[in-house]
Amino acid sequence: MNILNYSQISSPTRECVVCFVEQPEREFYPTYSEKCRHTRRYICNKCTSYSVKTILDSAISSRVACPEINCLVKWNSDEIRRVLLATENNLLLRKYDAYLIKRFFENQFNFFWCAHECGSGQYDYRRLTRNWKITCSQCKRDTCAFHRVKWHEGMTCEQYDRLYPSSDTRTRKWIKKNSKKCPRCQCNIEKDGGCDHITCQKCRYEFCWDCLIDYSSFKNYANVEHKINCRNHPIGKFVLPMRFLKFRR
Ligand SMILES: [Zn+2]
Ligand SMILES: [Zn+2]
Ligand SMILES: [Zn+2]
Ligand SMILES: [Zn+2]
Ligand SMILES: [Zn+2]
Ligand SMILES: [Zn+2]
Incomplete structure (x- = not known):
């Protein structure tokens, strides 16, 4: 006679390949991303969340990949949030949301964080030029809008570039956008408004x-x-x- 164990029918279990704990199947659902090709997960919710936490703790970033074996899918921010929500990791979720908001503003061309890190930032819709100073509405200190650093007092942006050559890439990009060759003599001409x-x-x-x-x-x-x-x-x-x-x- 074949006697079925009741508990096996009602709650099938699976062993997590990371923590080796036998757990109810629901700990292996859902598949967090539709891009994931695997229909099953072998890493439990807790371990998945832990792997996301480790990545986010080292540097909060958007480069979080699915930890399942042979799956290289990069999760988008909604998927990452879903993992954090599933294990109710509220502290990390708040930190991650703050990061998303910060990133949203940083991608706004006309938004400038106060370089003095007072936590305030503001929009400025003037056309971006060099030697353009923004005064923070909160701490009243100045930020160079062009370099996005604390205002270099007593120095023009050009002098700042000479002192810190690494800031030069930004300048080169700007020149590329704002300069042309004279159609007759081919010399470079820069246009700064006007x-x-x-x-x-x-x-x-x-x-x-x-x-x-x-x-x-x-x-x-x-x-x-x-x-x-x-x-x-x-x-x-x-x-x-x-x-x-x-x-x-
Ligand atoms: Zn596990
Ligand atoms: Zn996956
Ligand atoms: Zn400020
Ligand atoms: Zn500057
Ligand atoms: Zn014309
Ligand atoms: Zn010319």
Whole structure:
């Protein structure tokens, strides 16, 4: 006669491959990510949460992978939160949420943390230029918006770069975005705000920053003489949004 053990039917168990504790099957559900190809989990909730905790403790980051053997899926923030919620790791969950909020703001181009680490930050929608100082609304101390460091008193951003060459990458990126070659003499010209009518300091060539057209060719200095896709052409204004669409694709 085949006598079935009642407890085996009602609550099947599984042994966790990490802690070797025999546990009810529900400790191995759910699969935290839909990207995970495995239908079963062999690491219990507690050990999964512990592995996430170890990663987050070393450096709170978004690079958390599923610990299951042969699974290399990187979990997104929702999936990481689900693991922490399952084991009610509230302290770590709060820390992780604070990290997500911080990261959200850091990805906002116009948001600046106070470099004095008073915990305050603020938006500033002016066009980013060098030597632009932001005064913290909370602690009233200054931050360099360009370098995102404590304001370098008595030093311009250019001098700061010379002193700390590592900050130079930021400058190079900025120059790439804000400089062009003179169409005639090929020297580099930097534009720091101001209007689009550029005069090359080296060869005195006058041209439009956006469409590079030669201003001396203008007969009546009318805006229709710009190239049609230039932002200074009366129609260019309407063509501009389409230009962005083309970039996105
Ligand atoms: Zn375990
Ligand atoms: Zn997985
Ligand atoms: Zn501050
Ligand atoms: Zn600076
Ligand atoms: Zn020139
Ligand atoms: Zn133009």
